[in-house]
Amino acid sequence: MQDLLGRLTALDPDASETLKVVSYFDALVARSVGVESMLRGAAVLSGATVGHRDSRRCVRVRADGVRIEPVEPSDAWNLRESAPDAVVWIERDGAAHANDGMILERLALALGIIRARRAGGAESAVELVISAFSAAEERAAAAARLRLPAGRLRVVASPPDPAPAEEHPSAVVATRQGLVRATLIGADERAEDAWAETGGVRLGVGGAALTEHLADSWESALIAARLTTPSEPVLVADDLGALLFIAQTAGGAQHPDAVALASLDNRSRELLNAVVDGQSVRAAAVRLGRHHSSVQERLASLVEVLGYDPRTPLGQARFVAARLLLRLRD
Incomplete structure (x- = not known):
């Protein structure tokens, strides 16, 4: 498939885009994602x-x-039957796009495969129990199928591979950031x-929650996963404290402090990280292997760009928040 895609991209870009749709849905089916995740993938593809x-x-x-x-589907939309009692559609004003028909066809086929494969399966139960849109009775039934222990649980967000040990229920879920594995x-x-x-x-790692509130744990787990780094590969949402609230309320907006930080090159951001994390210019110079006076001089110019001094308590708080928002954007 990938070899064919490469050849078609060179010969016929339109045909290659159609093949990409097929490949994308094949990947979702292979991951056994649920209905909502499948729809999210189709929405991203179609725009x-x-x-x-x-x-x-x-x-x-x-x-x-x-x-x-x-809402009830409208005849003005591009609809396709996905089962004798089911229909899928794309809500687009005006003429359909070139790949709308292919997206609906592959979506309908994928939903049929997933329904047959996941009827009563653990993957569908995990996705139901962490979904903020599942009805209370759906979550309760899913929890019963999973035989979850009494008390509080956590949801862990990780890459689709590798899977955790078999005793931990998990499912691959399509999110706005791509495919993510949810594990209880x-x-x-x-x-x-x-x-x-x-x-x-x-x-x-999401916050601890009772079964009926695992959607909140999943939300915080996704944020924590996006803030992990190679040097800190495991992050517990509880450890973020008030920063978690900032991340949850930020949405897609970028604060000017984050924009200013994004405008700097990697070397400048590394210097600022060293100053803030080390809480002194001298400690930053040692960490970076640079002379104290050169770090001091460069920091003075960076203060002008940022609009605040990250060495002060308030400036440090602003920098940490801006750094968090920038990591979420990236």
């Missing part, structure tokens, strides 16, 4: 709201991956232990 309605429920996902209120662990368990044989995997 428009995508919906699905069957005898039990109606789900709509915007192009930015956010689930929105259900006990509130007092160390997330690293579930991946003990692999090591080095990046893990965002």
Whole structure:
């Protein structure tokens, strides 16, 4: 498939885009993602709201991956039957785009495969129990299928591969940041232990919550995963404190402090990180292997760019918040 895609890209860009649609849905099917994740993938591909309605429920996902209120499909939209009692559609004003038909065709086929494969499976139960849009009775039934222990649990966000140990229920979920594995662990368990044989995997660990509130744990786990670094591959959302609130409320907006920080080159940001983390210019100079006076001189020019001094308590708080927002953007 990849070899064919490479050849078609050179010969016929339009045909290669169609093949990319096929490859994308093949990847989602291979990961056994759920209905909502499948719709999110179709919405991202089409750049428009995508919906699905069957005898039990109606789900709509915007192009930015956010689930929105259900509505009855309109005849003005491009619709396709995905089962005898189900239909999928793309909500687009005006003429359909070139790949809308292919997206709907592959979406309908993928949903049929996933329905057959996941009926009563653990993957679908995990996705239901962490979804903020599942009804209370759906979450309760999913928790019963998973035989979750009483008490508080945590959701761990990690790359799709590797999978955790079999005793930890998990599922690959399509998010706005791509495919992410969601894994359930006990509130007092160390997330690293579930991946003990692999090591080095990046893990965002959500806050502890009862089964009915695992959607909140999943949200915080995704934020924590996005803030992990090679030097800090495991991050627990609880350790973020008030920074978690900032990350949750930031949305897609960028504060001017983050914009200013983004305008700097990597070397300048490395210097600022060393000053703030070391809490002194002298400590930063030692960490960077540079002379104290050169660090002092460069810092003075960076203060002008930032609009504040990161060595002061308030300036340090502003820098840490800006750095967090920049990591989320990246």
